[in-house]
Amino acid sequence: MSTPRVLFVDDEQRILDGLRRSLRGKRGEWEMTFVTSGAEALAILAESSHNVVVSDMRMPGMDGAELLTLVSKRHPEVARVVLSGHTEPEAAIKVAVAGHRFLNKPSDPGSVVAVIEQLIGTTSDSHAAQVRRVAGAVRSLPTLPGHAERLSALLQAPDVEMATAIDAASHDVGLIAKLLQLSNSAFLGSRPRVLSVDGVVNALGLPTVQALVAAGHVLWSSVTWGPEDQRHLEIAWRHAVATGHVVGAMASPANRPYAQAAAMLQDVGRFACLARDTGGAAGEAEATGCDGVSYRDVGVELLHLWGLPAPIVTAVAERDRRCEPSPAGLGVTGAVRAAHLLVQGTGSRDPSAGTDPEELAALLAHPQLAGRDTDWPALAAAASDRAERCVRA
Amino acid sequence: MELAAGCAGAPYAGIRLVCGGASHSGASHGFDPATPPPVAEQIDRTLRAGALVEAPDVPGLSLYAGVPIRNSRGDDLGVLWIADDRPRPPLAPHVGRLLAVLAEQVALRASHRDMLIERRTALRMTSAVVFHATVEGTVTEISSSWTTLTGRSAETTVGLPLAELVHAHGGETIGAVLAGCTPGTVRRVDCTVTTLDGTAVPAELALSCLDRDGQIGCHVLGVVTDLRERQRREVELRHDQKLESLGRLSAGIAHEINTPIQFVGDNTRFLAEACQEMLDLVLAYRECMDSAQGEIPWEERLARATAAEAEADVDYLAAEVPVAVAQSLQGIERVASLVRAMKSFSFKESNDRTYADLNEALETTLTVARSEIKYVADVVLDLGELPEVLCHLGDLNQVFLNLLVNAADALHEKGERGEIRVTTRTEGAFAVVSVADNGPGIPEELHQTIFEPFFTTKEVGKGTGQGLALARAVVVDKHGGTIELHSAPGKGTEFVLRLPVDGKLVAAG
Numbered sequence: 026m027s028t029p030r031v032l033f034v035d036d037e038q039r040i041l042d043g044l045r046r047s048l049r050g051k052r053g054e055w056e057m058t059f060v061t062s063g064a065e066a067l068a069i070l071a072e073s074s075h076n077v078v079v080s081d082m083r084m085p086g087m088d089g090a091e092l093l094t095l096v097s098k099r100h101p102e103v104a105r106v107v108l109s110g111h112t113e114p115e116a117a118i119k120v121a122v123a124g125h126r127f128l129n130k131p132s133d134p135g136s137v138v139a140v141i142e143q144l145i146g147t148t149s150d151s152h153a154a155q156v157r158r159v160a161g162a163v164r165s166l167p168t169l170p171g172h173a174e175r176l177s178a179l180l181q182a183p184d185v186e187m188a189t190a191i192d193a194a195s196h197d198v199g200l201i202a203k204l205l206q207l208s209n210s211a212f213l214g215s216r217p218r219v220l221s222v223d224g225v226v227n228a229l230g231l232p233t234v235q236a237l238v239a240a241g242h243v244l245w246s247s248v249t250w251g252p253e254d255q256r257h258l259e260i261a262w263r264h265a266v267a268t269g270h271v272v273g274a275m276a277s278p279a280n281r282p283y284a285q286a287a288a289m290l291q292d293v294g295r296f297a298c299l300a301r302d303t304g305g306a307a308g309e310a311e312a313t314g315c316d317g318v319s320y321r322d323v324g325v326e327l328l329h330l331w332g333l334p335a336p337i338v339t340a341v342a343e344r345d346r347r348c349e350p351s352p353a354g355l356g357v358t359g360a361v362r363a364a365h366l367l368v369q370g371t372g373s374r375d376p377s378a379g380t381d382p383e384e385l386a387a388l389l390a391h392p393q394l395a396g397r398d399t400d401w402p403a404l405a406a407a408a409s410d411r412a413e414r415c416v417r418a
Numbered sequence: 419m420e421l422a423a424g425c426a427g428a429p430y431a432g433i434r435l436v437c438g439g440a441s442h443s444g445a446s447h448g449f450d451p452a453t454p455p456p457v458a459e460q461i462d463r464t465l466r467a468g469a470l471v472e473a474p475d476v477p478g479l480s481l482y483a484g485v486p487i488r489n490s491r492g493d494d495l496g497v498l499w500i501a502d503d504r505p506r507p508p509l510a511p512h513v514g515r516l517l518a519v520l521a522e523q524v525a526l527r528a529s530h531r532d533m534l535i536e537r538r539t540a541l542r543m544t545s546a547v548v549f550h551a552t553v554e555g556t557v558t559e560i561s562s563s564w565t566t567l568t569g570r571s572a573e574t575t576v577g578l579p580l581a582e583l584v585h586a587h588g589g590e591t592i593g594a595v596l597a598g599c600t601p602g603t604v605r606r607v608d609c610t611v612t613t614l615d616g617t618a619v620p621a622e623l624a625l626s627c628l629d630r631d632g633q634i635g636c637h638v639l640g641v642v643t644d645l646r647e648r649q650r651r652e653v654e655l656r657h658d659q660k661l662e663s664l665g666r667l668s669a670g671i672a673h674e675i676n677t678p679i680q681f682v683g684d685n686t687r688f689l690a691e692a693c694q695e696m697l698d699l700v701l702a703y704r705e706c707m708d709s710a711q712g713e714i715p716w717e718e719r720l721a722r723a724t725a726a727e728a729e730a731d732v733d734y735l736a737a738e739v740p741v742a743v744a745q746s747l748q749g750i751e752r753v754a755s756l757v758r759a760m761k762s763f764s765f766k767e768s769n770d771r772t773y774a775d776l777n778e779a780l781e782t783t784l785t786v787a788r789s790e791i792k793y794v795a796d797v798v799l800d801l802g803e804l805p806e807v808l809c810h811l812g813d814l815n816q817v818f819l820n821l822l823v824n825a826a827d828a829l830h831e832k833g834e835r836g837e838i839r840v841t842t843r844t845e846g847a848f849a850v851v852s853v854a855d856n857g858p859g860i861p862e863e864l865h866q867t868i869f870e871p872f873f874t875t876k877e878v879g880k881g882t883g884q885g886l887a888l889a890r891a892v893v894v895d896k897h898g899g900t901i902e903l904h905s906a907p908g909k910g911t912e913f914v915l916r917l918p919v920d921g922k923l924v925a926a927g
Contacts, residue, residue, distance in 0.1 A: 037677055037681070039678075039681045039745045039748070039749065040677060040680055040681050040684075042681065042685075042741070042742070042745060043680065043681030043682075043683070043684030043685050043688075043742075043745070044681075044684055046684060046685060046687075046688035046738060046742055047683075047684035047685075047687050047688050049688065049691075050691075083673070083793060084793070085792075085793050085794075085835060108680075109673075110672065110673040110674075110675075110676030110677050110680070111669065111672075111673050129676070130673075130676040130677055130679070130680040131676055131679040131680040131683050132680065133683065133687075134684065134687060
């Protein structure tokens with residue numbers, strides 16, 4: 026395997042000098058290049074393949090958002106990191122669309138190294154480069170036709186309540202993805218990571234969430250889906266929402282935010298591939314993957330690029346694997362698997378995934394669930410109906 | 419009416435107005451002019467339509483005629499009528515013309531009455547004090563708002579000299595102000611009015627010389643306006659504007675601080691490592707020199723020292739350490755100068771004027787606004803020799819900031835990197851500050867309106883349109899200076915401020 030290459034872009038030479046000196050310890054492991062403009066960065070990327078690009082946001086001429094957007098189109102395999110001293114909401118939106126990670130200035134070399142090292146690694150063993158290319162091209166997840174309009178209208182109502190906004194946001198796969206991506210970046214400052222949707226909405230504030238929705242709206246409202254694509258989008262969406270409801274009831278309080286996030290993002294790879302297809306001629310929608318890699322691998326790689334916590338990434342990665350949780354607790358993975366299998370028995374089932382009544386029975390007999398006086402299939406049926414209303418609304 | 423009756427030789431005459439008023443004259447001989455018969459009413463309406471209408475066929479009357487009363491706009495006000503119940507010859511033709519002239523007089527009287535009523539109502543409604551005085555300054559009449567403002571009654575005030583009621587600012591006497599008052603112009607001076615309870619109220623006195631009774635400029639009409647409310651609003655507006663620009667700048671300032679902190683931190687960590695490596699090297703040298711270890715062959719020492727130097731990468735350190743130190747110091751100086759600039763930018767607001775170095779103030783403001791400017795423009799400073807200027811520095815800083823940020827926004831709009839040129843020079847008793855950009859320019863038709871409050875071309879959230887209005891208020895009203903705008907589409911924009919070096923000469927107004 027060749028030496029990983031990292032490219033740093035900042036219009037301030039002294040920032041680059043400082044990084045070069047403080048990252049000197051990495052000179053044996055990475056090949057580092059430092060340039061002062063977006064144009065130079067693009068020239069370097071065109072010459073040789075890189076693993077990670079770390080860019081400032083505000084630069085004269087081509088700014089960071091522009092550069093990273095171009096990189097996502099020309100070199101989707103390059104992981105995109107923003108290192109910026111800007112903290113205002115507009116920057117949040119630009120980052121959420123163009124970049125994978127956000128680092129605040131000032132950041133200590135330790136955090137810079139940690140993020141770069143994580144991004145140099147990939148999640149897929151077999152088709153790492155191809156999975157990264159497919160996942161890396163994604164800047165924003167598609168929304169259901171009409172959904173963005175409804176969400177914008179709802180959030181822009183003059184007297185919108187926080188609870189309404191949170192409820193609406195927690196049914197939108199694309200928005201949840203963006204919110205979690207931001208909450209796991211340094212964007213929210215030094216606060217502990219906020220993981221539940223309402224925590225993120227509260228921390229970012231309604232105006233930023235509104236602006237995020239508006240940005241998504243702009244990206245997706247003009248896209249017309251083929252009937253087949255739209256059907257896939259609706260199935261995945263409904264399945265995610267229903268699983269989210271069920272897993273909310275199953276997971277332990279500590280795991281709940283992770284489990285709900287994992288449930289909502291379980292088919293993020295499919296969304297990502299649909300988003301990619303609309304760029305060019307929409308190909309025949311495949312059942313389980315695109316461009317020779319599976320949806321699941323793409324989704325997991327995407328969550329990894331966004332830096333979501335390991336329990337979420339693992340739960341999504343292992344959704345279709347038989348789960349034998351320890352008697353001590355279901356864990357995030359077990360809860361998501363159990364909820365997924367339950368939903369497979371309802372109208373919100375995902376036809377591309379199988380069922381396993383035997384495993385489901387074993388999971389429901391788990392001490393964490395068996396002791397509770399809940400009719401799980403009935404709960405799943407109710408969740409499925411709610412999800413259907415949400416998709417059809 | 420008698421005149422109307424007389425010229426027509428008719429015993430009855432009257433005026434009936436559309437709005438309901440009626441009056442009449444003439445003794446009653448069976449015909450009651452106060453309650454004309456319904457037929458007469460009908461004739462009234464007919465009369466109003468034409469110039470002179472004779473209606474001989476009214477029962478009991480040999481003559482019933484009239485002319486319409488119209489105001490200058492041609493609105494129908496009513497009818498001037500005459501009537502006769504005796505046998506009589508037809509009306510002579512000149513009677514119609516005479517009646518028309520009389521009707522015109524009636525119309526004038528009516529409009530005069532309306533004006534008086536309007537004037538009285540306006541005086542009741544306004545809080546400004548309106549008074550009349552002789553050219554010598556003796557108050558002859560004063561509106562009731564005087565009592566509301568000062569607590570003094572109008573009766574005790576009439577007859578007093580104006581100089582006892584208001585005191586002009588800036589050492590000018592009321593007498594001099596009155597003397598400088600010429601017909602057709604309005605004199606305005608800032609003054610103080612003292613109320614009955616001793617409060618000094620800041621006010622504006624406006625005086626105008628009027629003609630009366632055929633004598634030119636023989637009496638004075640004056641208005642005293644309480645300025646407290648206006649001043650309070652101005653303070654509020656300035657405060658709002660300051661908060662607005664600070665809010666906008668704060669994100670940029672945070673960035674300006676975060677950037678040097680990032681590289682100073684990186685460099686310091688590198689210097690710590692470098693220092694450790696140097697120490698390790700020194701220890702290696704010391705070991706070579708340590709005689710306690712016995713004789714070490716020279717080659718061995720050389721080999722050890724070279725190995726230690728290679729380990730420490732001495733050449734790299736020798737090249738990088740001085741640069742890292744220099745850049746760190748630059749970064750620290752950048753943060754320090756920014757903090758200093760912010761401190762002096764938000765110079766504490768006081769009502770007193772102080773002598774200040776405007777060149778320094780401009781440099782301070784540029785430092786604060788750097789984050790707004792540096793991505794769109796290069797700044798060229800051409801600062802000439804300036805004497806210290808007596809001014810409200812906090813307000814002027816705000817004006818400089820507004821002009822700089824506007825210039826930056828104009829260049830941002832243009833989409834390519836531009837230049838902002840800041841020039842200062844002295845012109846006689848004035849300090850001249852010019853802020854020019856080579857942006858898209860301002861179309862001629864907007865040159866006046868851009869100084870109006872709430873005028874803005876910026877998108878919602880970027881500006882409230884107070885910037886230039888505030889600039890004018892501060893420079894012109896508060897400092898007695900001027901603002902000129904030179905701009906044309908495609909030619910860039912230049913704002914030229916002229917500030918009197920010794921401050922506003924208040925009384926010279």
